[in-house]
Amino acid sequence: MQRRTFMKGTLAAGGVAVAVSAGLLSPRAVLAAWPKSAFEAKSVSDALSGLGVGTSSASGDIKIKAPDIAENGAVVPVQVKTSIAGVTSIAILTEKNANPLAANFNLKGSAKGFVATRIKMSKTSPVIAVVKAGGKAYSARKEVKVTIGGCGG
Template sequence: MNALRRNVLKGAAGAGTVAVAVAAGLLKPTQVMAAWNEAAFEAKNVGDAMKGLGVSGPADSKDIAIKAPDIAENGAVVPVEVTSSIAGTTSIAIIAEKNATPLVGNFNLSGGAQGFVSTRIKMGQTALVRAVVKAGGKTYTSAKEVKVTIGGCGG
């Protein structure tokens, strides 16, 4: 049998199976993308972002480590790692304080996952990168200044 024909038939069978599952209500793709915090991500300042996250008066903690460059040569790609050694960490949010929309990411951790997040963010100018950690019903924060030489948010 021709290999191309075999691949086309396998692809058609797979697509047909997925279509039947969607039609039967077994798969609902709209449910996956519905769980984002619109108020927090569209906030224009840090206070509103924190309010959208449900955070008020977080305590400073030395148990949160932020690994980011002291000087970022290109603000369009700034590597950031956040490690929380606080027991029971359930979420880690990253905020770039002087960005037009400061909340960069909010990561929910479950099932005893390690409190670690690694990502790349955009920064328009030199600012504090703040990590907000929820653990044990309390919120904690830590910050590190990152100097940006070339802006990444349209600058």
């Protein structure tokens, strides 16, 4: 239904080249900023290099709040909090998902080292948080047991 109205709109504007290119360019501009290679990476290290993180050192100043046992892998609440100063980004990865990278949060200006969201996990796996601060990367991990996976059909 929605696609139909979209097609109609595009066809109607077909004569006006400017309108068409403007309409088609905006989603592409968004895609350019999105780190596709990092999200399609099949391993944690590939995903991190896609985000421009080389090596990360383990840090005790990152706290991951996630359940020990997640009954439903489709909805696993994860909270990452860090006391490291000058945090520029926080990435959340699930080591054993087909594509480990779940989300990357770029923090700017007055933002604090805190993010929370809910992710899907296909099976029991460590959840990894990678914090970038002052050009260095720090990481922490927490094992989450999943009883029902959340990535299949």
